[in-house]
Structures are given as C-alpha cells and as structure tokens.
Amino acid sequence: MALKATIYKADINIANMDDHIYADYQLTLALHPSETIERLMVRILAYARYADEGLEFTKDLFETDEPALWQKDLTGLLEKWIEVGCPSEDKVKKASARCKQVAIVTYGSQANDWWQKNTKIKTLSNVEVWQLTPETTEALEQLCERTMQLQLNIMDGEWTLLSDKGQVDIQWQKLQ
Template sequence: MALNATLHTVTVHLADVDRGVYEELELRVARHPSETAEYMLTRILAYCLEYEEGVAFSDGGVSSTDVPPVLVRDLTGRLTTWIDVGSPDADRIHRASKLADRVAVYTHRDPAKVLAQLPAKRIHRADRIPVYSFDRAVIDAATSALDRRNTLTLSITDRHVFLELNGTALSTSIEEHRLT
C-alpha cells in the first residue's frame, strides 16, 4: 500500500525588504513520504524568497524530473522561472536553463558538494544560475519546530533572513554561489 502525502499548512508573514515584497500567504504544502523535513522547509523558503505573481509549488511532486519543486509562470502559462531545491543533477539544470528564462537552486545541503556535482561546462548559461544555501544548523533548528499547522514570520534584509517558525526565532544569511 502506498503512503499518502502529509498536508502542512503554513501561514507566512513575508517582509522582503530587499525586493519590496510584503505579503500574507496561506500555503498548503504536501509533503511526500520520501521528502525530508529539511527539503520541505527549503522548498517553502525558496517559494517565499522568490515570491512574485505566478509563483507556485509544482504538481509533479518531489521526484518529478519534468518540473521543478517551485516555478513561476507568466499570465500566458509560459514557464519563466525554474526554482530547484536540494541537490539537482547537471542534466536537470541544463534542461531547466533551456526551458526557463531564469533558473535558481536553493539547497539545505553542503554547497561545496552541490557545486562539485554540477560541472558548469555541461550546463546551458551556467554563469547565470545562482545556487543559494542556508546554514544547516538553522535549517535543522527550524525543522524541529515544524508541525502540521505552522506560522512563519519571514523578514529578509540585505540577503539576511530572520525567521520565526511556531515561536522558534532564528536568523541566517543566504549565501550565493555560482557554478562558474
């Protein structure tokens, strides 16, 4: 018997001073049985940090190779931004950079290991693809506060994230890395 996804609700109070985005979001996030809490939290943070009109979690699930975990579509339905999470392989990122105008990767893993597996010479427009990482200790502390119903206050200033998740307050810088 296959296990079902667990539905998490997240009320987000988003204040992204860097981009001038101030929103109250009600997210329903399905967590696949094979998905770690760290991956799901990184997916939620990527959604918030990339928030704009047309942003969505994909319907393909965490194991889909055809769609990213988070994406942005314009009003015509065209994929404009491919937002990957975790440790995607070079072929996936190469394909993404051909399909979307912009590609970004958010990882909760060791960024040196993620970058080492992504040889830039095999990736289309590699020099334009940022890889963002979060402090692993902060991700671990935040995931221990995750529940089925969550309240997340997220403030971003100068690429520094201040977050409070269900009463647990944390802060971390968003480190940006490049493939080249």
C-alpha cells in the first residue's frame, strides 16, 4: 500500500516594501512521503519570491517533467518555470526554451557542487539562480506546522519570515 501525501496549509502575508507589493496568499501543499520538511518550506519561500495569483504548485515529484511551481498565461502557455533543489542541466535547458522566465531556488549540501558542474546553465539568459544558506533552511524547518500563518517582510533587500513559532532571517545568494 502506497503512502499518501500529507496536506499542509500556509496563509502567507507578504509585505515587500522594496517593490511596494502587499498581498495575502492561501497556499495548499502536498508533502510527498519522499519529500522533506526542508524542501516543503523552500517551496513556500520560492512561491513568496515569485508570488502571483497565477503561480501554481505542480506534481513535480510525481511528474519529473514538471517544475516545483509554474505559471501559465490565459492560453495555457508557460510563462514562469520555478525549480526547487538541484535540477538536471537538460531539464533547465528545456524549460529555458519553453518559458520567458526560469528560476532555480537551490539549497542543501549538494548545491555548490551542482552549481560548479552545471556550467551550461550559466549561458542561459532567461534563467536566474538563487541559493539559500543551510542556516536559513534549517531555521525554516522550525517554523513548519500543518497549518501555518506566515508573515514575510522585505525591506532594504532583507527578508524576514515570521510565524507564531519564531522568525527567520532569509539569507539568499544570487548565483545568476
């Protein structure tokens, strides 16, 4: 008998004072049995970085041709393709050819090696790559609950995620 996904809900209020964007999002995420809490929280953070009403979580762990998040236009054409983790170079190249904007949010102990090995990604002009520090993702895990109320404040390039369980200063490094 296959294990079922666990459903998590996150209400996230974003106050981006740098770009004057203020919005609330109600997210429902399925945590696949093979997925970690760390990855779940990074998916939420990736959503927050590219937040838009049209942005959707996909079945990326079930469907290997899909990213963690995507956004389509009204005709169904892909506009944004957002990967979480260390995707293959081929997958990123295909996404780059299909979409206006491709983003990768990488994290974990393999991220530096992945970035050094995948040199062709650096030649793709519509791909941006962000890396989260291990301290950030470790702290993010501590905020996780089945039902989360999150507040993200962005000011002067500094990101702070708050919940009833505490706060995390998000440390991003832009690789590309």
